[in-house]
Amino acid sequence: MRTEQLRYFIEVAQTNSLTKAAEKLFIAPQSLSESITRLENEFGVRLFFRTSSGMRLTEVGEVFLEHAYAMLAEYERTIEHLRYFQQPQPLRLCTNSYITTAMLPQILQSYYQLEQHNSLLTFEVASVEVCRQVAEQHADVGLSAISTMLFQQSSSIRHFLQTTLNYLELFTDTFYVIVNKHSPLATKTNISMDEVLKHPLITDSYNTMQTLLNSFHFTPVQPLLNISTQAAITQIIENQMAVALIPTFSAKHYLSNNIVALHVTDGPSLSVGIFWHQQSSRLEEIAAFIELMQSLYSPKSLS
Numbered sequence: 001m002r003t004e005q006l007r008y009f010i011e012v013a014q015t016n017s018l019t020k021a022a023e024k025l026f027i028a029p030q031s032l033s034e035s036i037t038r039l040e041n042e043f044g045v046r047l048f049f050r051t052s053s054g055m056r057l058t059e060v061g062e063v064f065l066e067h068a069y070a071m072l073a074e075y076e077r078t079i080e081h082l083r084y085f086q087q088p089q090p091l092r093l094c095t096n097s098y099i100t101t102a103m104l105p106q107i108l109q110s111y112y113q114l115e116q117h118n119s120l121l122t123f124e125v126a127s128v129e130v131c132r133q134v135a136e137q138h139a140d141v142g143l144s145a146i147s148t149m150l151f152q153q154s155s156s157i158r159h160f161l162q163t164t165l166n167y168l169e170l171f172t173d174t175f176y177v178i179v180n181k182h183s184p185l186a187t188k189t190n191i192s193m194d195e196v197l198k199h200p201l202i203t204d205s206y207n208t209m210q211t212l213l214n215s216f217h218f219t220p221v222q223p224l225l226n227i228s229t230q231a232a233i234t235q236i237i238e239n240q241m242a243v244a245l246i247p248t249f250s251a252k253h254y255l256s257n258n259i260v261a262l263h264v265t266d267g268p269s270l271s272v273g274i275f276w277h278q279q280s281s282r283l284e285e286i287a288a289f290i291e292l293m294q295s296l297y298s299p300k301s302l303s
Contacts, residue, residue, distance in 0.1 A: 001042060003075055006068045008035045009047065013065050016054040090121035091285055094139035096146075097205050097228050098270070100124050102250040103143070103297070110296060111289075118285070126206065128154065131167075134275045135160045140282050141289055142275035145173060145247065147208070151271045160275075168290060169273035170297040175208075176251040176261040178233075180240045191262045200242035202227050208245060212268065234259065272297070 011021040012032065022029040040047050047061035057065060095104060104122065111120050125133060130144040151157060161167055177196050179185045185199075202225045203209045209226045225242065227233050230253060233244050238258050246254060247270055251261045274293060276286045 001039065003072060005035055005039050006072050008032055009039060010065065010068055010072070012036060012048070012055050013057055013061065013068075016056060018055060088118045090119040091141065091282065091289060092139045093120055093122045093289075094130050094133040094142045094144075095122060095124050096127040096130055096144050097124060098127070098145035098247060098250065098272075099143045101204070101230065101253065102247065106296065107143075107293075110292060114288075114292065128156065131157055131160045131165055131275045134277055135164045137277055137280070140276070140280060141286055143273075143293070144275065145270045145272045148172065148269045148271050164278055165275050166278055167273055167275050169271050170293055171272050173247045173249050173270040173272055175245055175264045175267040175269075176248055177243050177264055178237055178246055178251060178254045178259050178261050179243045180237055181258055181260050183240060183243070185243065185262060186260050188262050190265050193264060193266050196243065196245065196264060196267075201225070202233055202236060202242050202244040204228055204230075204233060204244065204246055204250065208247075208268070212245070230254070 008025060011025055012018060015021045018029045018032055022032045036048065045060045046058050047064055049056045049058060127144055127146050130142040133139040134142040177191055185191065205228065206226055234254060236242050237244055255261060274290055280286060
């Protein structure tokens with residue numbers, strides 16, 4: 001049985017006429033009749049009553065018509081699906097908020113400057129979810145900044161690295177505190193975490209907040225806020241309502257005539273790196289992406 005025979009059978013069933021069906025199909029009535037006969041012989045059943053008034057489906061023919069519609073629809077869906085995979089597919093990049101804010105604009109610009117690259121589809125999730133998205137193959141590459149402590153202690157990250165994922169660290173990032181230039185703190189160049197924690201404090205990611213709470217084992221006396229919007233953080237700092245603990249790579253985006261940055265001497269650190277699936281079908285494309293990231297963000301490139 002061929003899909004052509006299914007189409008012929010359906011057309012005859014719809015028109016109840018070999019002649020009308022043949023006209024619509026642009027074939028000779030005799031050829032159409034022979035095709036229906038071959039189909040009946042193949043299954044050993046009678047699909048039509050042939051009468052002087054036309055073609056009428058038998059009971060078996062009625063049943064077969066339902067299956068013919070279903071088989072033809074499934075065939076067409078399969079063809080459409082295969083055609084989809086014949087087209088160049090975007091490389092799916094999963095990031096967290098740190099990457100989106102601090103690195104993504106440069107990544108996109110550099111990626112599209114390279115020739116023979118597919119498009120890049122990016123989406124953002126929480127830091128600890130990046131590796132899960134890659135492990136479950138919802139993303140081809142995960143680019144994340146995760147606190148060094150969390151990276152070492154997370155059982156889920158450890159499980160994925162032992163079973164399905166590879167990881168390459170690009171660099172380790174530290175933290176700055178950004179303050180209003182009129183703040184008493186603005187006279188300093190460096191600052192300790194003990195001093196930072198005496199002030200109302202903003203973090204720009206939930207990951208950073210959890211790192212603070214877990215690493216320094218403190219109960220904040222001053223308000224501790226997590227705000228992911230750069231504009232909101234900037235406005236709060238300019239109004240001297242709080243200070244903000246920001247990764248070094250992101251801190252430069254906050255600097256202005258009214259805001260300065262102080263290096264935190266004993267603060268937490270972030271591991272910035274790439275996750276990819278060990279059994280990915282796109283390892284060649286992933287390798288090219290990793291090479292690009294190393295050229296942009298390896299310690300040597302950043303120095």
